[in-house]
Amino acid sequence: MNESILHHNIVEQRKRRQRRIRYIIAGCLVFFLISSYLEGHVYQLGTVSFPVSGNVLVFALININVILLLLMVFLVLRNLVELVFDRRRSVLGSRLRTKLVISFVSLSLIPTTLLFFIALQFVSTSMDYWFNINVDRSLEQSLTLAQDVFQDVSDLVEEQGAELAVSLAQKDFSNLDSVGKYLQEQVDLHNLSGLAVFTSNNTAVLNVLIEEIAGNEVPVIPTGLIRRSINGEKGVNVSQAIVAGELVRGLVAFDSHYNDEPYILVTSKLIPRDRLERMEVISKGVQGYKQLLLLKKPIKTSLLVMLLIVTLLIIFSAIWFGFYVADGLTRPMAKLALGIKRVADGELDFVLEKDSGDEMGTLVESFNMMTKDLLSSKIQVEEGHNALEHVNEETERRRRYTEIILQNVTTGVISLDAQGRVITINKFAEDLLKVEKEEVVHKSYKSILRLNHLGILESFFIELAESGKSSIQRPLKITVNNETLSLRVNFSKLEDDDGQPIGIVIVFDNLTEIEKIQRMAAWREVARRIAHEVKNPLTPIQLSAQRLRKRYLDVIDGDIFDQCTRTIIIQVEELKRLVSEFSSFARMPAVRKTKSNLVDMVNEVFFLYKEAHKNISFTLKTDEIPLCMFDVEQLRRVVVNLLDNAVAACEQQNEKRVEICIHKNDTDKLLFIEIADNGPGVADADKVKLFEPYFSTKKTGTGLGLAIASTVISDHGGYIKVVDNQPVGARFVVELPLTQDV
Amino acid sequence: MLAGPLVQGANAQDVSIKNIVVTNSSTDLLLFLEVEDAFTKEIVEGVQNGLPAVFSFEIQLTMVRSGWPDKEIYSGTSEHTLVYDNLKKNYTVTIEERNGRQNVTDSLDNAMHLMEEVNGLKVIALDALVPDRQYILEVRAVLAKKELPFYVHYLIPFGDFWDFTTDWCEVRFKY
Numbered sequence: 058m059n060e061s062i063l064h065h066n067i068v069e070q071r072k073r074r075q076r077r078i079r080y081i082i083a084g085c086l087v088f089f090l091i092s093s094y095l096e097g098h099v100y101q102l103g104t105v106s107f108p109v110s111g112n113v114l115v116f117a118l119i120n121i122n123v124i125l126l127l128l129m130v131f132l133v134l135r136n137l138v139e140l141v142f143d144r145r146r147s148v149l150g151s152r153l154r155t156k157l158v159i160s161f162v163s164l165s166l167i168p169t170t171l172l173f174f175i176a177l178q179f180v181s182t183s184m185d186y187w188f189n190i191n192v193d194r195s196l197e198q199s200l201t202l203a204q205d206v207f208q209d210v211s212d213l214v215e216e217q218g219a220e221l222a223v224s225l226a227q228k229d230f231s232n233l234d235s236v237g238k239y240l241q242e243q244v245d246l247h248n249l250s251g252l253a254v255f256t257s258n259n260t261a262v263l264n265v266l267i268e269e270i271a272g273n274e275v276p277v278i279p280t281g282l283i284r285r286s287i288n289g290e291k292g293v294n295v296s297q298a299i300v301a302g303e304l305v306r307g308l309v310a311f312d313s314h315y316n317d318e319p320y321i322l323v324t325s326k327l328i329p330r331d332r333l334e335r336m337e338v339i340s341k342g343v344q345g346y347k348q349l350l351l352l353k354k355p356i357k358t359s360l361l362v363m364l365l366i367v368t369l370l371i372i373f374s375a376i377w378f379g380f381y382v383a384d385g386l387t388r389p390m391a392k393l394a395l396g397i398k399r400v401a402d403g404e405l406d407f408v409l410e411k412d413s414g415d416e417m418g419t420l421v422e423s424f425n426m427m428t429k430d431l432l433s434s435k436i437q438v439e440e441g442h443n444a445l446e447h448v449n450e451e452t453e454r455r456r457r458y459t460e461i462i463l464q465n466v467t468t469g470v471i472s473l474d475a476q477g478r479v480i481t482i483n484k485f486a487e488d489l490l491k492v493e494k495e496e497v498v499h500k501s502y503k504s505i506l507r508l509n510h511l512g513i514l515e516s517f518f519i520e521l522a523e524s525g526k527s528s529i530q531r532p533l534k535i536t537v538n539n540e541t542l543s544l545r546v547n548f549s550k551l552e553d554d555d556g557q558p559i560g561i562v563i564v565f566d567n568l569t570e571i572e573k574i575q576r577m578a579a580w581r582e583v584a585r586r587i588a589h590e591v592k593n594p595l596t597p598i599q600l601s602a603q604r605l606r607k608r609y610l611d612v613i614d615g616d617i618f619d620q621c622t623r624t625i626i627i628q629v630e631e632l633k634r635l636v637s638e639f640s641s642f643a644r645m646p647a648v649r650k651t652k653s654n655l656v657d658m659v660n661e662v663f664f665l666y667k668e669a670h671k672n673i674s675f676t677l678k679t680d681e682i683p684l685c686m687f688d689v690e691q692l693r694r695v696v697v698n699l700l701d702n703a704v705a706a707c708e709q710q711n712e713k714r715v716e717i718c719i720h721k722n723d724t725d726k727l728l729f730i731e732i733a734d735n736g737p738g739v740a741d742a743d744k745v746k747l748f749e750p751y752f753s754t755k756k757t758g759t760g761l762g763l764a765i766a767s768t769v770i771s772d773h774g775g776y777i778k779v780v781d782n783q784p785v786g787a788r789f790v791v792e793l794p795l796t797q798d799v
Numbered sequence: 800m801l802a803g804p805l806v807q808g809a810n811a812q813d814v815s816i817k818n819i820v821v822t823n824s825s826t827d828l829l830l831f832l833e834v835e836d837a838f839t840k841e842i843v844e845g846v847q848n849g850l851p852a853v854f855s856f857e858i859q860l861t862m863v864r865s866g867w868p869d870k871e872i873y874s875g876t877s878e879h880t881l882v883y884d885n886l887k888k889n890y891t892v893t894i895e896e897r898n899g900r901q902n903v904t905d906s907l908d909n910a911m912h913l914m915e916e917v918n919g920l921k922v923i924a925l926d927a928l929v930p931d932r933q934y935i936l937e938v939r940a941v942l943a944k945k946e947l948p949f950y951v952h953y954l955i956p957f958g959d960f961w962d963f964t965t966d967w968c969e970v971r972f973k974y
Contacts (some may be wrong), residue, residue, distance in 0.1 A: 200885060339886075340885050343849075343885065350845060
């Protein structure tokens with residue numbers, strides 16, 4: 058979140074800076090144009106007085122222009138550097154911006170540079186052409202021609218003046234009027250514009266002018282010239298501008314008879330205005346040309362500099378414009394891309410700021426609309442998802458509950474799919490059938506079961522199919538890992554809502570213990586009744602037989618009587634012993650547990666048997682067994698019973714071996730007493746009945762030893778079973794809870 | 800870069816004022832001086848090609864005051880303009896301080912001499928001066944830049960053609 062705000066702030070700052078730079082550049086351009094205009098304006102002022110020196114102002118303006126240009130160059134370069142760094146950092150949009158800037162620069166640089174060189178060449182060629190040597194010569198000739206006109210007029214007035222001066226000096230005029238008449242004649246005669254006579258103090262005594270200039274104001278002749286003329290200098294002339302044109306005047310001094318001071322004859326010849334103007338045009342043209350020739354190099358340099366400045370201005374403006382356009386395009390795109398990235402990252406509440414009304418603005422608007430829709434859809438989906446999750450959790454909770462129930466029920470449950478693959482198997486079934494869930498799940502029962510078990514199961518399936526019922530229940534006895542189990546099995550067909558078979562569920566209860574207990578209880582009842590019914594008549598029978606024997610043995614001769622009575626007495630005695638055993642079986646005393654040492658107890662019995670049966674190899678293996686709670690006497694009876702059986706079992710063997718092993722399982726808190734022999738072993742069929750009364754494989758056995766042992770172990774909360782010993786013989790395993798608390 | 804000509808413009812050539820004399824007539828304070836080496840080859844060439852040369856003499860007269868800033872009592876200029884007429888092959892020198900009198904001469908030397916010489920320029924009426932006070936008269940000559948033909952000055956806005964300004968010359972005197 059913080060990172061997002063930080064990023065936003067950076068973007069905002071950058072935007073502001075860019076905007077500022079743009080304003081500065083625009084301002085520079087405007088100022089550049091204004092100052093350029095002012096420069097021109099200042100020049101146009103020319104000689105008009107200006108509060109500040111025009112020159113200083115112009116230079117200041119030029120320098121401002123240059124500074125502005127440099128500023129623009131700096132900003133453009135800064136933008137370029139920024140672009141380079143953006144590219145290195147792979148900032149979004151920098152590549153497009155580069156392309157656009159390069160395009161703009163190329164578009165402007167190539168024609169501008171081309172134009173620059175063409176203009177340069179053109180200026181250079183044109184200037185050379187303007188200052189062609191032929192033009193120079195023509196102008197020179199024109200000027201000479203114009204100068205000749207002046208010179209001719211000057212020569213004319215000088216010559217005419219000199220001649221007239223001589224004439225005036227020689228002629229004897231009576232008065233000034235007659236001189237005036239003479240001068241008038243001479244003006245007309247020599248086509249002059251005027252003749253005048255001045256005194257030495259520059260006073261006109263006679264002035265004859267033609268009509269054209271009669272009304273014009275004629276300038277005063279400089280006194281210096283009068284003086285020079287009096288001094289006898291030849292060729293003194295002056296050119297004076299009047300309204301009608303240029304009046305060329307030649308001054309010549311002459312002596313007269315009626316004045317002591319010499320007079321000065323001023324001979325004037327007018328160059329008419331129109332002619333003069335044409336000459337002046339030539340003169341100014343030549344002057345202008347010469348001046349330009351003088352300024353040829355500086356003009357060239359100035360033009361080059363100005364062209365260069367304009368070219369640079371265009372180039373930098375183009376670059377800046379390129380940046381501007383590129384920014385205008387890439388910035389919204391970068392914003393949009395950033396927005397898309399943030400939306401892709403899951404920030405669906407992100408809204409892009411719309412800052413233009415063009416297509417990009419529409420795009421931003423559409424983007425915002427899209428994210429809004431996405432957000433609402435996401436919220437809906439999340440709500441749906443939450444609801445679904447809740448349902449799933451509930452379902453899962455129920456499923457788990459059901460599974461826990463299934464796992465903890467003391468009933469085996471196995472489900473098969475329509476193809477006969479095991480789908481589920483609960484803990485009870487695993488333990489009972491001695492299988493691991495991982496070994497059987499998703500496997501067909503055909504591949505798991507042994508052939509005999511497979512036959513049984515398939516017969517049940519056939520029966521279920523033939524019965525037409527949805528379930529059948531059958532008792533079953535099977536041997537699993539040498540243990541015979543009595544089960545009540547229920548087969549139920551599983552069908553879906555459309556009645557299609559989806560598999561079978563097998564539910565089975567272990568009735569082995571119940572049956573055993575029931576049988577035991579029944580046998581105890583039988584034993585009690587037999588003991589009760591049989592015991593009472595036995596004593597009278599025995600006493601009667603003894604009395605008969607005592608009284609009639611001597612009387613009745615013969616072996617028959619003796620044999621018969623003895624047999625009766627022995628058999629009755631045997632019956633008594635039997636009844637006594639029956640009685641003790643029926644009246645099994647209650648277990649009285651004390652904290653005792655099991656190993657010591659077993660050791661005692663083991664020692665006795667070892668001593669009594671030297672021909673048998675006895676082995677005892679014991680773990681560290683702590684003191685635990687058990688009935689010493691009853692458990693001793695069990696051990697004795699089991700050792701009796703073991704000794705009896707291996708009697709026929711050449712090498713007789715009996716092994717006792719006591720060990721414990723700390724995890725399950727169980728204690729095991731195992732007694733194994735290398736006798737013939739127990740047939741599978743006998744294993745179930747072995748612990749039932751009156752089942753004995755021995756000829757002399759009552760069949761109650763193992764029944765009593767089983768009862769004792771049951772009373773201790775334990776379990777006794779017989780398994781095959783490896784390689785031969787039987788192994789009786791007593792499993793007792795390891796209880797240490799009193 | 801381009802500010803250079805501004806600096807360079809001053810004293811572009813070694814022109815100086817000499818023979819400066821401040822005196823008075825019965826009514827006015829008069830100034831006499833000569834400018835030395837004002838005409839370079841380029842200026843002469845320019846003049847002969849029709850460019851007018853204008854020498855502007857800038858004059859400042861201040862009264863020295865102790866304990867106070869000096870008081871300027873006169874500030875003014877006087878121009879000498881030289882124009883060559885290639886048609887008549889003569890030089891016209893217009894001298895402002897002589898009421899704009901035009902001196903026409905065929906000789907360049909004469910024209911140059913007229914341009915370089917200030918002869919009896921009336922600075923201020925003596926009535927404006929306070930007796931027994933110390934005065935400083937400062938003068939300098941500036942070759943003023945004039946417009947170039949065909950508006951060339953627009954093309955060479957920072958051109959550095961025959962352009963000079965002498966140092967201020969100072970004369971202290973007591974009236």
